[in-house]
Amino acid sequence: MRLAKIDWVLGVVLAAMVVAVSACGSSSSSSSSANLPTKIGAGEGQLNLVAWEGYAEPKWVKPYEAKTGCKVHAKYAGSSDEMVTLMRQGGGGQYDMVSASGDASLRLIRGGEVAPMNVDLVPEWKNFFPQLQSPSHNTVDGKHYGISLQWGPNTLLYNAKSVTPAPTSWSVIYSGQYKGQVTVPANPIQIADAALYLSRTKPSLGISDPYELTEAQLNAAGELLKQQKPLIKKYWALASDEIELFKNGDTVIGAAWPYQYSQLKGDKEPVEQIIPKEGATGWADTWMLSAHAKHPNCAYEWVNWVSSPKVQAEQATTYGETPVNEKACGEMEKIEKGSCSVYHANAPASYFDSIKFWKTPVAECGNGQNDCMDYSKWQQKWTEVTG
Amino acid sequence: MSTAGFAAGSNARIRVSAALFRRPWLRGGLLLSGPLAWFVLIYLAALVVLFISSLWSVDSFTGNLVHTWTLDNFKTLVEVDTYRTIALRTIGIAAAVTVTDAILALPFAFFAVRIAPKRLQGVLFVAVLIPLWSSYLVRVYVWRLILAKDGVLNWALGQVGLGSLNIGYSNWAMWIVFSYIWLPFMILPIWSAIERVPDSYIEASADLGARGWRTFRTVLFPLILPGIAAGSIFTFSLTLGDYITPTLVGGAGSDFIGNVVYQNVGVASNVPFAAAFATAPLVVMGVYLLIARRMGAFEAL
Numbered sequence: 001m002r003l004a005k006i007d008w009v010l011g012v013v014l015a016a017m018v019v020a021v022s023a024c025g026s027s028s029s030s031s032s033s034a035n036l037p038t039k040i041g042a043g044e045g046q047l048n049l050v051a052w053e054g055y056a057e058p059k060w061v062k063p064y065e066a067k068t069g070c071k072v073h074a075k076y077a078g079s080s081d082e083m084v085t086l087m088r089q090g091g092g093g094q095y096d097m098v099s100a101s102g103d104a105s106l107r108l109i110r111g112g113e114v115a116p117m118n119v120d121l122v123p124e125w126k127n128f129f130p131q132l133q134s135p136s137h138n139t140v141d142g143k144h145y146g147i148s149l150q151w152g153p154n155t156l157l158y159n160a161k162s163v164t165p166a167p168t169s170w171s172v173i174y175s176g177q178y179k180g181q182v183t184v185p186a187n188p189i190q191i192a193d194a195a196l197y198l199s200r201t202k203p204s205l206g207i208s209d210p211y212e213l214t215e216a217q218l219n220a221a222g223e224l225l226k227q228q229k230p231l232i233k234k235y236w237a238l239a240s241d242e243i244e245l246f247k248n249g250d251t252v253i254g255a256a257w258p259y260q261y262s263q264l265k266g267d268k269e270p271v272e273q274i275i276p277k278e279g280a281t282g283w284a285d286t287w288m289l290s291a292h293a294k295h296p297n298c299a300y301e302w303v304n305w306v307s308s309p310k311v312q313a314e315q316a317t318t319y320g321e322t323p324v325n326e327k328a329c330g331e332m333e334k335i336e337k338g339s340c341s342v343y344h345a346n347a348p349a350s351y352f353d354s355i356k357f358w359k360t361p362v363a364e365c366g367n368g369q370n371d372c373m374d375y376s377k378w379q380q381k382w383t384e385v386t387g
Numbered sequence: 388m389s390t391a392g393f394a395a396g397s398n399a400r401i402r403v404s405a406a407l408f409r410r411p412w413l414r415g416g417l418l419l420s421g422p423l424a425w426f427v428l429i430y431l432a433a434l435v436v437l438f439i440s441s442l443w444s445v446d447s448f449t450g451n452l453v454h455t456w457t458l459d460n461f462k463t464l465v466e467v468d469t470y471r472t473i474a475l476r477t478i479g480i481a482a483a484v485t486v487t488d489a490i491l492a493l494p495f496a497f498f499a500v501r502i503a504p505k506r507l508q509g510v511l512f513v514a515v516l517i518p519l520w521s522s523y524l525v526r527v528y529v530w531r532l533i534l535a536k537d538g539v540l541n542w543a544l545g546q547v548g549l550g551s552l553n554i555g556y557s558n559w560a561m562w563i564v565f566s567y568i569w570l571p572f573m574i575l576p577i578w579s580a581i582e583r584v585p586d587s588y589i590e591a592s593a594d595l596g597a598r599g600w601r602t603f604r605t606v607l608f609p610l611i612l613p614g615i616a617a618g619s620i621f622t623f624s625l626t627l628g629d630y631i632t633p634t635l636v637g638g639a640g641s642d643f644i645g646n647v648v649y650q651n652v653g654v655a656s657n658v659p660f661a662a663a664f665a666t667a668p669l670v671v672m673g674v675y676l677l678i679a680r681r682m683g684a685f686e687a688l
Contacts, residue, residue, distance in 0.1 A: 085656040111451070180553065232639035234556045248535035250555055379655050380467075387469040387642045 036118040037296065040304075044295040046071040047302055050086045050098040052285070053078075053239045054259045054319050055149075060311045067305070070298035078237045079187045080104035080358070081379075087113045093292040096299045099149060101283040102137035103189055103211075103358035107375075109138075109145050114288040116143040121300050124307040124325055131352055132324040137359060138286040146288035147303045150312070152321035152343075153280040153355050154193065155273040157256035157264075159246060170197045170276045172253055174224060179231045183245050183254035186235035188375070188382035189358055192281050193255060194221040194228075196356055200278040210281065210356055212365045218373045218381055225385045235386055239263075246271060258320030282355035316343050434669075441662035452659070460663035470647070474667055477643045480558065481626035484565040485619045488573035491566070492618065493611075496577040512578075515571050523568065527635050530564045531555070534636065556638035564636050565626050572621035580614025581607075616684035623675060627668045644668055 047070045049056055056074035065071055075095070077083045080103045087098050092113055100108055108114045119125045125133065125147060132148040139145065158167060163178070173182050174197065184190055195210035198220060207217050233251045236242040242260050245251040246269060261273040287303050289296065305311055312323035313331035322344045323332070329340040340346050365372040373381075407414045441460055444453045464470045499511040518526060533539045534555040541551040554560050584607060592602040630645030637643075644664055651661035679685070 081655050082653060085653055088656060229639050234638050237634070244531075245556075248532075248555075249537040250535055380463075383647070383650075384467060384469045386639065387473050387647065 036116060037121065037300070038118070040121055040300045041297045043068045043070045043298045043301060045069060045298070046073065047097070047295050047298040048095045049074045049302075050077055050083050050095045052076065052099055052101075055099050055285075055315070057315070057318055059318065060306070060314050064302065064305045068298060068301045070295065070301060072302075076238070078239075079185075080189065081187075084108060084111075084113075087290060092290055093294055096290055096293040096295045097302065098288050098290070099285050100138075100146070100288050101285050101358050102135075103283075103360045105137045105145065105286055105288060106140075106360050108288060109140055113291055114145050115291040115293070116145055117147060117289050117300075117303075119144050119147070122147055122303055122307055124304065124309070124327075127309075127327050128307075128324045129326055129349075129352075131349060132284065135284065137284060137357070138288065146286040147307060148324040149285045149287050149306060150315060150319065150321040150323055151282065151284035151352075151355075151357070152258055152319075153275050153282040155256055155258060155261065155280065156276050157242075157246070157254055157261055157271055157273045159252040159270060160272045161270045162252040166272065167253070167274070168277050170278050171201075173231070173255065174228050176231060178253050180233055181250070181252045182228070182231045183234055183236050183242055183251040184228075184232065185255060186237045186386065188378045189281075190255070191218070191221050191225065191378055191382060192356065192358070194224045196281060197278055198224060209366055211359050211361050212372050213361070214365075214371055215373060218377065222381045222385055225382075229385060262318065262320040280355060281358060283358050316345065322347075437662045437665060440659050441666060443659040445657045445659060460660045463660070464663055464667070470664065473642050473647060474644055476558070476641075477627060477645075477668070478671060480562060480565065480643075481623050483562055484569060484626045485573075485622045487562070487566045488570050488622045489577075489615050489619065491570060492573040492577050493615070496574055496581055500578060500581045515574050515578075518568075519571055524631070524635075526568060527564055527632055530560070530567065531636050534560050534563070556636060556641075558637070558641055560636040560638070561632055561641060564632050565629070568632070569622040569625050572625065573615075573618035576617040576621075577611060577614045580611040580617075584610045613683035613686055616679045616682040620676065620679050620684060624672055627672065 049072060051074050053076045056072060056076075061072045061074075075086065077086060080101050083098050083100055083104050084107050087095060087108060088111065098104075098108070098114070100114075105114075119133075128148060132151070134142075134144065135148065138148065156167060156170060156173070158172075160166065162181075163172070170193070172178060173184065174194075184193070191213075192210040195207050195213055195217065198205055198217075199207035199210060202220070205217055205220055207213065213221065234241070234245060236245065236254075239257060239260050242251075242254065242256055243263050245254075246260070246264055247267070256273065258273065261271060264271045287306065289299050293299055306315065307325060309323075309325050309327040309331045312325040312328035313335055315321070316323040316328060317332055317335050317339050320343065323329075329345045332339045332343065332345055344351055361373060361375045361378050363370050363372055363374045407417075440452075442456050442458070444455070444457055444459060445451070446453055495511075499508055503511060535541075536551070536553065536555055538555065544551055554563075588606055588610075589602060592606045597605070628645055630643055630649050633641050633643045633646050644667055648661040648665050651657040651664070
């Protein structure tokens with residue numbers, strides 16, 4: 001009898017295992033290549049977004065909701081990895097759109113999480129800067145997997161009262177000058193910042209692209225970050241964390257987005273930001289449509305809304321980034337005189353080219369060889385450094 | 388017809404109850420099957436799934452699961468120093484928090500049960516429980532404000548001319564916050580353990596000439612040890628599995644096992660590796676429970 005009972009328990013456990021294995025085995029990604037919509041239908045009443053903090057501000061979300069009747073639910077993500085994961089969770093139908101940066105967009109396209117969009121349904125698209133109409137990070141084989149949104153550099157943020165003289169180089173966050181008062185993002189892509197710094201300070205490593213690193217180059221960047229770790233107060237995960245760190249005096253210098261700068265400036269904190277002489281990494285964001293979106297019409301209404309010159313200008317001035325719509329410049333001047341040039345909305349193409357935009361590291365190097373470290377190696381290296 | 392139906396129905400019922408009466412094991416089995424199925428399906432099956440998925444891997448670019456058996460995840464855990472450091476840090480801080488809470492809770496519970504008048508006792512009991520009525524997150528965030536560089540602690544120290552401490556966002560901060568958060572879970576089992584010691588034991592000890600300290604060491608302490616062990620199960624396991632406090636008040640290099648699990652599930656989408664690392668606290672907790680059982684913790688619960 002005792003034996004029979006054990007057999008029975010074993011049977012149930014085995015059955016559970018079988019069910020689990022087969023359930024997990026059946027979930028496979030299907031990239032939908034359905035024909036594109038030719039017109040925007042009636043709104044579905046709501047829109048679920050995965051966005052960077054500050055990308056769904058009431059200033060432009062409220063009028064959109066009033067105009068279209070689509071209620072916006074935004075989930076803020078702290079990193080590109082988190083965005084990719086959120087879009088994959090639960091078969092992907094939970095969210096309609098994601099404001100993916102260049103280091104997430106290709107992963108989403110290859111993984112089949114996002115669907116092509118019809119740019120003809122977005123009239124403002126024709127007014128975008130040419131280099132952002134079909135950039136390689138969101139357009140594959142002539143298919144547009146989303147509509148470009150905004151772009152900008154990752155900056156060096158510092159407390160002008162405590163940090164004197166004003167820094168001109170990224171070296172201040174790698175040397176011991178401000179030990180225990182430095183903060184950088186908790187994000188593996190931060191390795192690219194270290195690599196960019198090394199490409200200028202240690203030319204012997206031969207780093208030409210901070211996202212295409214050989215094993216030796218990745219190790220060198222890892223070493224630099226390991227030396228930096230004792231200087232770090234905290235690796236920030238959300239923009240609001242960094243804002244709090246600066247407000248409470250725990251940190252005085254760190255790598256940031258222009259968003260933190262404008263928020264702190266708005267609260268009258270004595271902060272400044274610069275693009276150091278070594279240059280900067282940056283992001284170019286795209287609103288991408290989920291392949292399993294439940295509210296596609298609201299999604300098309302949304303990209304039309306955020307592509308319009310007025311909203312482009314509002315977002316650019318709130319966040320401190322550069323709009324993709326050429327016509328936003330005039331609207332920015334209306335909001336804040338001189339903001340068009342401050343946020344580079346009229347800068348020449350050379351400025352765009354000077355920023356090393358985030359992209360997903362892959363094994364395939366630019367030189368046709370396959371000896372570069374892919375993103376999983378970057379993640380491992382990052383855990384080794386920060387854990 | 389209706390009587391025939393009734394008779395047939397009651398006949399069947401009598402037969403079933405007779406069968407059950409003759410076989411007590413069947414009766415017991417049927418009664419237990421509900422809770423047992425719940426336990427097996429929801430609890431054990433979850434652990435089995437966890438373990439199975441730790442033997443899979445993830446395609447690094449598309450992020451899809453690869454269903455081939457591999458021990459690579461466990462190999463990485465053993466070979467990479469960082470994960471060992473994180474595991475040791477987690478266990479170390481959990482142990483430190485447990486010891487701290489035991490040291491804080493023992494005199495408090497002793498005072499509340501043995502010395503405080505009845506009315507004060509009630510007040511103290513409520514005081515222990517009140518923090519549990521507010522959100523965990525709120526309490527951690529409050530500590531973050533207290534320990535920040537321009538925070539309340541440094542302000543107070545500055546007022547009395549003691550300079551300032553730089554312990555915000557560090558392992559010290561985690562130790563303080565964890566000790567604070569889990570303290571009620573240590574106080575309550577010790578409280579009830581002390582309550583259960585009959586007064587006559589203390590009197591008998593005094594009659595035999597033992598002073599206060601000796602009475603505590605040889606009579607009281609052995610009797611409340613199971614209570615301490617029971618409380619330590621809570622403080623140790625709750626700290627071991629936490630990832631929110633390290634995220635909020637930890638600094639650079641304050642990751643716990645839970646943080647690595649969270650990053651791998653929520654950020655890197657590497658569930659197999661997360662599952663592999665999650666088995667570490669399971670093993671630690673299993674060993675801990677075995678030790679706690681020998682100390683009589685389960686009788687004290």
